[in-house]
Amino acid sequence: MSDPQVAMLMLALLVATILLGFPIAFTLLAMGIGFGFYAYYSPDVPFFENTIFDLTVNQTYSVISNDVLVAVPLFLFMGYIVERANIVDKLFFSLNIAARRVPASMAVAALGTCAIFATAVGIIGAVVTLMGLLAFPALLKAGYDRQFAAGVICAGGCLGILIPPSIMLILYAATAGVSIVQAYAAAFFPGLLLAGLYMIYVMGRALLNPRLAPKPPKEATEMPMRQVLWMMLTSFVPLAVLILAVLGAILFGLATPTEAASLGAFGGLLLAAAYRTLDWEMLKSSVYLTVRTSAMVCWLFVGSWTFSSVFSYLGGHEIIKEFVLGLNLSPVMFLILAQVIIFLLGWPLEWSEIIIIFVPIFLPLLEPFGVDPLFFGILVALNLQTSFMTPPMAMAAYYLKGVSPPEVQLVDIFKGSFPFLFIVVLAMVLLYNFPDIALWLPNYVYGR
Template sequence: MTDPQVALFMLGIFILIVFLGFPIAFNLMALGIGFGYFAYYDPNRMWRAYNRLDETAGWWESARLWVEGLFNNRIFDLFVNQTYTVMSNEVLTAVPLFLFMGYIVERANIVDRLFTTLNVASKNVPGSMGVAALITCALFATATGIVGAVVTLMGLLALPAMLKARYDQSFAAGIICAGGTLGILIPPSIMLIVYAASSGVSIVKLYAGALLPGLTLVGLYLVYVVGRSILQPSVAPRPTAAEVPDLPLVKILTMLVVSFFPLAFLILAVLGSILFGLATPTEAASIGALGGMLLAVAYRAMTWQRLRESVYLTVRTTAMVCWLFVGSYTFSSVFSYLGGEQVISEFVQSLNLTPFQFLLLAQLIIFLLGWPLEWSEIIIIFVPIFLPLLGLFDIDPLFFGILVALNLQTSFLTPPMAMSAYYLKGIAPPDVRLTQIFAGVLPYVGMVFIAMALMYAYPQIVFYLPEQLYGR
């Protein structure tokens, strides 16, 4: 086999292992080191240690030199260097801080206050409880960036309230599942940090570029909720006075000040300090983590147990992301060294695609990968395969990254592997069937596609803020 054939064989084995369900980070490292040993094999380097053996050497010295010769391969140097590169990456330093902020906010009992307040404030809006749940999901998802946590918590809090208010089960489930995924796209998104580390694109520009598309998607969701509530009132009946009392304006404003504005201010302060150059993402994430702790203290929700859980979950998730990076960097280095990247590049060029066709093909592949894989695995492992091809089609990696972030919304919403639906089913009442949840999320998949079509038709939705704030 030629080296490029070995590279493609290596990629095929990895895809097979992914579908078998083995831990991906360790598989990447194992395949990278295993095939790298073959790729970087140098007989002279290997036998250099063996040649130092002589007849007078003892068994211990002989064994040591044999082991030294066995490991005298550049793949081990590469693996160590890649590990150090990932652990010292300044962009990735923001990941644990934003995760800690999210886990603290999740445990600070903020969400129930927020949902109750927005439900009262939006009482006169069609589908008011759905609107309140969607806005709560958007804010909470933005603060945490953890889809499973948002969907689970909102499923425990908002779903029973909507069902009690006679909302259609499918309609209510779709709102929570779709709203819970918004943190993937809306800054400060952890996914965009990971993409920035993979692509080399400025995280500040990514945040600026993602802001308008994120608000566009939220707007489409709200239009759907309100519009369907008007056209089909049976799915979202207006609340009675017993369900949502009429409160004085002063009381509503007080509730907003207590529950809505603190979290909104924290998010805006973190995001604004990044966008306007007042702080680096890592510094802003530090302030966000501190702000989350202060909010928890202010709401009297900070306990030693919750703090310990937040630290543990932060360390576990950060370790997963970082080891995925280590495995991906090692795997991709060996894959490129064997000529696999060149084979893919030549194959794509032979298809004579236009830039628009290439974008459609890339997004289709990412859409399909979203069924069996998490977003972190797609961004760290598969997106870097497309990045070297962007220059061939004169596609801005910033624009490509925002499209990928939009696309990954569908990975949590598209049956049969819609993880948001499974998160919700796990805590939903028994009479809420999985098929009902699937039916509820499908309209939101369509709205994601509409948002992507708008990005294709009007790229300035992505580029306007980065150009205004930072120039071309």
Template sequence: MTDPQIALLMLGLFIFVIMLGFPIAFTLMAMGIGFGYYAYFDAERMRNIFDNRVFDLFVNQTYSVMANDVLTAIPLFLFMGYIVERANIVERLFDTLSMATRRLPGSMAVAALITCALFATATGIVGAVVTLMGLLALPAMLKARYDERFATGVICAGGTLGILIPPSIMLIVYAAASGVSIVRLYAGALLPGFLLAGMYLIYIVGRAMLNPSLAPQPERRSDSISTGKLMWMLATSFFPLAILILAVLGAILFGLATPSEAAAIGALGGLLLAAAYRALTWQRLQESVYLTVRTTAMVCWLFVGSWTFASVFSYLGGEQVVREFVVGLDLTPLQFLLLAQLIIFLLGWPLEWSEIIIIFVPIFLPLLPLFNIDPLFFGILIALNLQTSFLTPPMAMSAYYLKGIAPPQIRLTQIFAGSLPYVVMVFLTMIVLYVFPDIAYWLPRMFYGR
């Protein structure tokens, strides 16, 4: 077998092994070292079994990941998210927004979506947002006689917005994998994120207006709350979290702090917020640190394994084979984008977003110059596309998170049915973004020029 054929065997074997359920990070490292041992084998210079350059490659890649300034922001943002999650703010926030939007059609669903979006943006942890909102908002909506599919779909869709709207951990990972400026990426993703959230809100209000039985209006006694009390509720629940997110994001976008420095500010702000709500206990602090370390370690070892695997794959000529194959298809830029996004959409069923970004997206990145596609624009399309990985059956993880804590009468098929309209809206947003790319480019150009 030639080296390029071995590279393709390496890729095919990796896909087969992960489908069997083996840990992905360690599979990447093992296959990278195993095939790399063959690729770098030099019998003339070999003095002992460990005298092979693949081990130097592995050590260098590990050091590069651990010293990467962009990745430093990940544990800090995660810590902020886990602390905020434990600050007992979500229940108060949902109640406040339910009161503030009570005159809108589908008011509780609107409140649930805004709460999900804000909480997801602060934490970036889809499972935590969907689970917590399923415990708080779903029973309230079901008690108000909301349609089961309508209520569950709102929570599943809203909980995924945090991987798109900055400060998003997914965008940090993409920036590290692609070399795109995280600051420009945050600026570019902001308007598409708001566009998608806005489309969700329009759908919710529109469906509730066309079919009021899906989301009955609350009883009139809910209107008895005074304006002063409502403002106090907003001041003590909505504004603190919103100000924390805006402060972190503003510090990054306006160049006042690097992403890592802004993340540190956010982590400190999360601690102060938890302390202000009297939710900062030693046990919760320990849990937050443990979860932060565990998730960060997973992401970092995925990077180590992926970069080792990719280096060996490229050295064997696999990257050139893929490049020649794509060139031979004679695709237009639109056709390439459609093919790439279709592959990522299908990968979203068996894999997590982190695995897709770290392992498979780098295969597409060297091909972007061939089609004159900006990696920033490509990354935002991916961030939109990955919303569907949490919402599309049969592997819609948001649905499974929600089913795990939903009342027994809620069937998984109902959650799937409620989530599918939001998948359509994700695709519509991607189409709008392709037709009007300035939605992604306007803020980066305004803040940082071309």
């Protein structure tokens, strides 16, 4: 068996073991070391002096010392602190009152809350779970259709994978070697576009079929304007100031992503203190969750880079590159093929596995097809919205099911999420036909 054939066997075994449920990070590491021992084997070299062991140590050190990845635990800590600061319930109630005259006002308020909260948190599970506890029962109590309400919460909760400060964009930037600052700038307008399309959809559905989203009783939403303004001032403004301070510092070059993440973490602590929710148990829980998630991300990178190095050394990337180039695809067809593959991978796999394991396979093909890596990353980020809403993984659906009333079935959540998948595809079509939606801001600010 030739080395390239061994590389393809390596990839096939990886996919098989992942589907069997083995831990991803350690599967990558084991595969990398096992096949790397074969790749670098020499009968004259002692067992423990095989090059693969040096490579693994070097890759581990590279991950730990990577400046880009330092921002991950800081943004995670900011998100977990904000999640526990009891801001979201006030924000949802305030937006619901402010949007009381638009169709499906409570659904629009839920999507707006998800977008703002996702911007501050960037953790999909946290947004879907918290909104499932807070907004979903309120929507059902108001008479909203069960499937319609479930789709709103799932779709809105997934916006955090695209809207900065997205953890996914940090990982893509580290994987693809692009600027995280430019990636955040490129994702800004596509994130607003997708959230806006979601809101247009729910308002349109409510106009066509008012029974899906009944209007609230007038007495339940009528308040003096002064009271509405005060509610917005105490719920929306503090979180908006924190978000603008963090993203503004990054986008305008006032701070590195790591420095801005530190500012955000400190600001999250101040917010929690201002809302009188900061205590030792909350702080300890946030630190524990931050460390656990950060460790998972770092070990995924260690395993992925070890695996990718061995896979490339054996000639695996070259086989895939030659095969795709041999198809004589146009750039449009290549992008469609890549996005279809990523969409299908989203059924059995989570986004972190797709970004760290499979996206690097496409990266060497971007230059021959003339595709901007930054533009490709935003398309992938849009596409990965679907990985949270399509079975069998569909983590957003499972998060929501875990906190839903017993009468809400998983099939209801899937059916409610399905129309939002078409909206994601529409956003990707718009982005491809009008690439300046993503590229105008980084081009204007950074002169790309």
